[in-house]
Amino acid sequence: MDAEQLREYGHQMVDFIADYYKNIENFPVLSQVQPGYLRQLLPDSAPTHPESLQDVLDDVQAKILPGVTHWQSPEFFAYFPSNSSVAGFLGEMLSASINMVGFSWISSPAATELEMIVLDWLAKALKLPDEFLSTGQGGGVIQGTASEAVLVVLLAARDKVLRRVGKDAIGKLVAYISDQTHSSLQKACKIGGIHPENIRVLKTNSSTQFALSPEPLSEAISQDIASGLIPFFLCATVGTTSSTAVDPLFALGKISKSNGVWFHVDAAYAGSACICPEFRHYIDGVEEADSFNMNAHKWFLTNFDCSALWVKDRSALIQSLSTNPEYLKNKASQENLVVDYKDWQIPLGRRFRSLKLWMVLRLYGLEKLQAYIRNHIELATKFEELVRLDSRFEVAAARKFSLVCFYLLPPKSNEEIGDKLNHDLLDAVNSTGKLFISHTVLSNRYVLRFAVGAPLTEERHVLAAWETLQEKASDLLMNL
Numbered sequence: 426m427d428a429e430q431l432r433e434y435g436h437q438m439v440d441f442i443a444d445y446y447k448n449i450e451n452f453p454v455l456s457q458v459q460p461g462y463l464r465q466l467l468p469d470s471a472p473t474h475p476e477s478l479q480d481v482l483d484d485v486q487a488k489i490l491p492g493v494t495h496w497q498s499p500e501f502f503a504y505f506p507s508n509s510s511v512a513g514f515l516g517e518m519l520s521a522s523i524n525m526v527g528f529s530w531i532s533s534p535a536a537t538e539l540e541m542i543v544l545d546w547l548a549k550a551l552k553l554p555d556e557f558l559s560t561g562q563g564g565g566v567i568q569g570t571a572s573e574a575v576l577v578v579l580l581a582a583r584d585k586v587l588r589r590v591g592k593d594a595i596g597k598l599v600a601y602i603s604d605q606t607h608s609s610l611q612k613a614c615k616i617g618g619i620h621p622e623n624i625r626v627l628k629t630n631s632s633t634q635f636a637l638s639p640e641p642l643s644e645a646i647s648q649d650i651a652s653g654l655i656p657f658f659l660c661a662t663v664g665t666t667s668s669t670a671v672d673p674l675f676a677l678g679k680i681s682k683s684n685g686v687w688f689h690v691d692a693a694y695a696g697s698a699c700i701c702p703e704f705r706h707y708i709d710g711v712e713e714a715d716s717f718n719m720n721a722h723k724w725f726l727t728n729f730d731c732s733a734l735w736v737k738d739r740s741a742l743i744q745s746l747s748t749n750p751e752y753l754k755n756k757a758s759q760e761n762l763v764v765d766y767k768d769w770q771i772p773l774g775r776r777f778r779s780l781k782l783w784m785v786l787r788l789y790g791l792e793k794l795q796a797y798i799r800n801h802i803e804l805a806t807k808f809e810e811l812v813r814l815d816s817r818f819e820v821a822a823a824r825k826f827s828l829v830c831f832y833l834l835p836p837k838s839n840e841e842i843g844d845k846l847n848h849d850l851l852d853a854v855n856s857t858g859k860l861f862i863s864h865t866v867l868s869n870r871y872v873l874r875f876a877v878g879a880p881l882t883e884e885r886h887v888l889a890a891w892e893t894l895q896e897k898a899s900d901l902l903m904n905l
């Protein structure tokens with residue numbers, strides 16, 4: 426590592442990146458390349474001799490950026506966002522510079538201690554119950570993704586029950602989710618050895634706004650117990666991926682508790698909104714939860730990856746995931762004086778991710794972060810109003826946060842083409858490169874998703890996106 430070379434190249438790179446952000450609207454937001462495009466543009470093998478940074482950057486400009494879907498574009502409305510910010514970016518830079526591997530406290534004490542402190546800060550900003558703070562029996566940990574977060578708590582829950590009933594009972598364990606729960610739950614069950622037939626996917630419908638009702642959960646648990654099975658895990662969601670439905674945490678949590686079921690709350694996307702007093706009620710009932718997750722890397726200006734997970738009983742995680750190899754033994758760990766985050770996650774190695782979250786919290790402050798969230802919700806409300814004003818469209822699910830699900834109505838005489846019509850509209854607008862939206866299926870209908878959440882999005886982008894949608898809808902309806 427040559428510090429002077431880093432200074433020179435670093436400046437060059439920062440200029441390149443700043444120009445990228447400045448010109449980001451000039452790119453088609455959804456990459457328009459065909460599969461395999463890059464192999465034709467790059468050599469078959471690595472260079473034998475060093476190349477210049479400028480040559481590499483030229484290739485990035487000419488060959489890589491055309492194959493990038495620009496998540497930071499203000500015209501990105503497809504999936505839940507993956508925010509970047511100056512603070513998050515600088516935190517990433519610093520983390521890359523220090524480049525330590527913080528598996529245990531001793532491997533870099535500041536990394537562990539900052540993570541504990543910053544997650545306590547965030548827990549307080551969300552008004553999570555004190556049991557989730559690191560000062561008691563619980564605490565927070567940064568995972569790479571919400572998928573990893575739910576996997577580790579599912580393993581902790583599984584092992585907690587198995588310690589009581591015996592390992593051989595694994596085939597009897599039952600997990601409860603809804604048909605709107607994120608697919609990462611199914612994957613976690615697969616990895617956790619939960620029998621596929623023991624995953625109860627409880628049905629939701631439009632009358633409950635796609636939220637999970639307590640009654641079917643209660644019934645399913647009673648039936649399973651009567652059949653000799655062992656309910657062990659429930660995942661509720663605040664802000665489901667398809668339509669941002671909010672499950673009733675308090676009622677679900679009570680049922681979990683009375684049946685000895687671990688209650689996890691997945692607020693991967695919508696958790697960020699709950700730092701605003703007016704949206705905090707969406708996580709009312711979180712006091713019943715055993716674990717809670719929100720992705721700071723989605724809608725909280727913290728560059729990917731940074732998924733915050735809190736548990737009330739850290740010992741459950743540690744009992745499930747700890748290892749104690751000779752080569753990692755050290756006085757602080759042996760004497761139980763410290764947190765060793767390797768025992769709260771799947772991998773051993775871990776990055777200094779708390780730096781970027783710390784920088785985001787400090788450089789913006791909670792007030793600015795709240796204003797940021799509110800602005801996106803206002804923009805989504807504006808889009809929803811526009812949809813409602815055009816009688817050719819319908820809002821397909823109640824909007825709660827910054828996602829609007831909508832549907833282009835087919836002519837009354839030809840209702841069966843509704844799905845195809847919306848699919849064609851999606852393709853038509855996405856191929857313009859002027860905006861990028863996605864879709865889902867709600868009540869057996871193919872509906873479109875417009876998710877506001879990119880940091881650079883302003884009202885003019887939302888209005889322009891709506892104009893393109895209307896234009897393409899007119900073309901499609903005219904050509905029917």
Ligand code: PLP
Binds near residue numbers: 573691
């Ligand atoms: N949970 C919800 C509600 C989500 O919307 C998502 C992703 O969008 C996830 C979990 C998975 O997130 P990750 O990519 O961090 O695993």
